[in-house]
Amino acid sequence: MNQITEDFEPQIVAFCCRYCAYAAADLAGSSRIQYPPNVKIVLLPCSGKVDELYLLKAFEAEADGVYVAGCLEGTCHFLTGNLRAKKRVQYVKSLLDEVGIGGERLEMYNLSSAEGQRFAEIAREMTERIRALGPSPLNQRKSKEGAIK
Amino acid sequence: MIIADRKPFEEIKELTSKAKNILIAGCDSCVAVCLASGEKEVAVLASELRMQRKMDGLEGEIEEIVNVRQCENEYVDAMRDKVEKADLILSMACGVGVQTLAERFPDKLAYPALNTKFMGRPVEPGVWKENCEGCGHCILHLTGGICPVARCSKSMLNGPCGGSQGGKCEVDPEIDCGWQLIYDRLSRLGQLDALVEIMLSKDWSTSWSGGPRRVIKESAGV
Incomplete structure (x- = not known):
């Protein structure tokens, strides 16, 4: 069972397309819109660049949650990159379920570069979701052993 | 090529539960083309196992x-x-690969992470179909290049049977009737008269019923 502790701050990795989510994060910043510092952004040239292994490695590297943010469907700069990303996220969700980490720790979002507010909302939504789920089962074991706080 | 599919993770987890150090050995030939193996598939399974084992x-x-x-x-x-x-x-x-490992490394355990399915080819992205059963005596020249042994669910040599409906097989409506395909192809080639000949019983001694088979090519050693 996941153990929810009051001082648990989830580590979240966001793979962001430079044409939408990354620009939206930039806009959120220049608009002084606050979003949780739990989210660490990885810039991608397109959400279609995301690979199953990037997502798995993020979890292996002790991320509690991961999301991919790409352009709105139908507006991908490379036409179908975001649709490919969606399929890969779906596939990795099934892998995380079979391993026992849980597919709900991974999500795909779509937004435009003009949506700084939406970027912050997504960051809050994902942070709250993972906070409710508790630390990744990989990190829980370590916590019990006292290797990390 | 040889078509395979990865075993369910639960089964792999069970197979590996007693081992400490595990080497995941992929193959970059047939099974990589059907996306069951290759560098990425090996890395994905390794990542899954690392996480599962850490949790356990x-x-x-x-x-x-x-x-x-x-x-x-x-x-x-x-x-x-x-x-x-x-x-x-x-x-x-x-x-074949698993058995090669077992033979070359007699003191090591070699377990399969894939289920080997059949000899076939990709028909659309992500879909592979069976084309050959390796019966040992090819008759494709008589059947318009479509194998009745592999493509007819009953391996009939003089088809179709009464279960062929609308070009589909009674065994599974997803399967095309092999003999309908043969008829259509021979018709296109203007060779329907080939079907007038009744095919006699096939010599199955070249097939698996004689036990494990082998091929010897004398010139290979020259």
């Missing part, structure tokens, strides 16, 4: 290796250094 508190290392063909001694022997450090080789090759 199991110790040990997961190593990865992929070679061109796991069914040839030369390639397999080149793996020796990594094999020596492993308690278990988890093969992501077809059954």
